[in-house]
Amino acid sequence: MKVLHLISGGDTGGAKTHVISLIKELNKLIDAKVICFIEDIFYYDALEAGIDIEVFKQKKRTDISVVKRLEEEIIRKDYDIIHCHGARANFIAMFLKNKIKKPMITTIHSDYKLDFKDNFYKRIVYTTLNSIALKKFDYYIAISDTFKDMMESRGFEGDKIFTVYNGIDLESEIEYVSKEEFLKRYNISGEGKLIVGIIARLDAVKDHETFIKGAYKVLQQRKDVIFLIAGTGSEEKRLKSLVKEMRIEDYIHFLGYVKDPYSFFNAIDINVLTSISESFPYVILEGARLKKTIISTNVGGINKLIKDGYNGWLIDVGDSNALAEKIIFFMENKEMIKTMGENLFKSVKENFSSKNMAEEHYKIYKQILESRR
Template sequence: MTKVLHLISGGDTGGAKTHIFTLMKGLNGKVETKIICFIKDTFYDEAKKRGIDIEVYPQEKRSDLSVVSKLSDEINNGKYDLVHAHGARANFICMFLKKKIHVPMITTIHSDYMLDFKDSFYKNIIYTTLNKRALKKFDHYLCVSDNFKKMLEDRGFDKNKIHVLYNGIDIDEKIDYIPKTAFLERHKVNYNGEFLVGIAARLDKVKDHETFIKACKETLEVNPDIIFLVAGEGDEKRKLQDMAKSFKIDKNIYFLGFVRDKYSFFNAIDVNVLTSISESFPYVILEAAMLNVPTISTKTGGIPEIIKEDYTGYLFPIGNFKSLAKYILELYNNREKLKILGENIKREVIEKYSHKSMGERQKEIYDEILKGEKHEDN
């Protein structure tokens, strides 16, 4: 059985974490896997609870390279066939690890690496530059959408070394959520049967919540019978709250902060929204779909691969708040269409984006890489 070592920072809380956990379940029985992370946090604890083979090689800071020798010993002595990195920290470590091991190294492109540190001037200059350099050292690349594959090709990466693996979701996982009214009461939402529109994304510039707030204003000018819920934390929070107040719509917009029980959030809303400038293949679309909630999203990244116009949801151009408002109002006025979209997207996710199909495709990619390496050796 192929043996693969996965490397990830361990501080992950969003899509990368879900991707890893879903992938581990999909690969169970197909590939022997182990994860090494560099921060002991909730990622490690949750992985342990799931029965995943995981270990921490603690780093004092990103520049601490004492883990490199320890990793090379683990890989060489453990007879791994592949090393699979996830994220900028793991990529950086692999840049130095490359010289010490003799197995192929691959990395998953979970996002546009040129935008990952956009909100911090210092981090953007240092970490983006280092990540760009580190990425050049890998033998193969996995992209979570066709759009990201094209992005790498356009930036000069060898197209023969790029593979596509869509995000998947654990369709066997028990979906726990509290009743809609209980969730809204918990978050002190003054609810009297209004139409509920939600967005779940960290509050930073790349998610472009300003477009969401502008769409709220546009929508409420036509129909005040709508409440907007914002799930997430981030540096943009105060600015967005001030924006809602300046538009005099703050009574209809609730900033919930970080929502741990995501399915309770998706169960409470009627429509899911994404306004991102850049995305890969967001899990919030898959998670909302499991509760028959369709998505209205910007046309970016891999999103058009699952949001099919007027079938599983709607797409609008980046920054076009008027189009977003128009779609929200259309679904408010057509609840039968809302129901059909929800049913369609749930069926689509179960058929095409399960943990099983994700694991099968990942194993195929590993096999292709190893077959290619053996061919080159001969």
């Protein structure tokens, strides 16, 4: 079986981790290749992972000259299935669909109506184009049951939607620097302090404001804690102003883009996610590899993994009071940080490995091809 995966190539978050983890495992079962349209960190990380990847460079996002090249590649290599990831790949696939007679599938990594929430132009243009492109696909893979329900509620046919939860490679070696070296990089003193961290792009959908408000409430009671925010985005200026207004700049540190996320996870004690919308985020799985427990909003499929008081805590969207309460609970019960982190690693190992994820994809590909015959 031969499957071609298409992705933007500008990806740095969960989609990047997903595709690289998936293709590494899929190549043990089938012949899988990736084509991307931007030569960036995704491309270099995929090469380093030993993945068969090629760049079909676009001049700009709307450049569809790559469609002809893709058509020739698909016919020449006789791919059985074309599998897309993200808005740019979906847009290109919309034009490719009429030129090839192959089943086409796309993975729904996020709520596509929120992908460009922070940019008016992109929200109007790219969200509209992606919504149109999505209707052209034969099949869909949703990252959670919640996303499958979302797709059905928007008029997509349920029998064309499969659900596969994200999985992570637990066998490859993790590279990271020591906690001391990581903090020194940013001139942060963490001695005698509990370290609470969030790593996510600084966009409204990630709701860092709740993280900051929760931190403020913790700091009214305890000062032996610091908060790290890793990521960049359109909300950065507003969030920094908010921290300044609250006069907690000495306790909240903006790190910018962190190129080695496992060094970040190694440095923190508690991982936090305050998103308004998620599918099944990799930041929880990546933190779990280093046995870091999580406090997360109860969105998407996260409750399939997190069990309150066992391997982490779930809070409602926007509930900064609950976030503060859970952080203070950990500060007063520090032995639970380690115990719940170990439990999270165990839960991920048993149910959310990249091996399981690849096997589920293989079954779906087989089912699609058999139904076509």
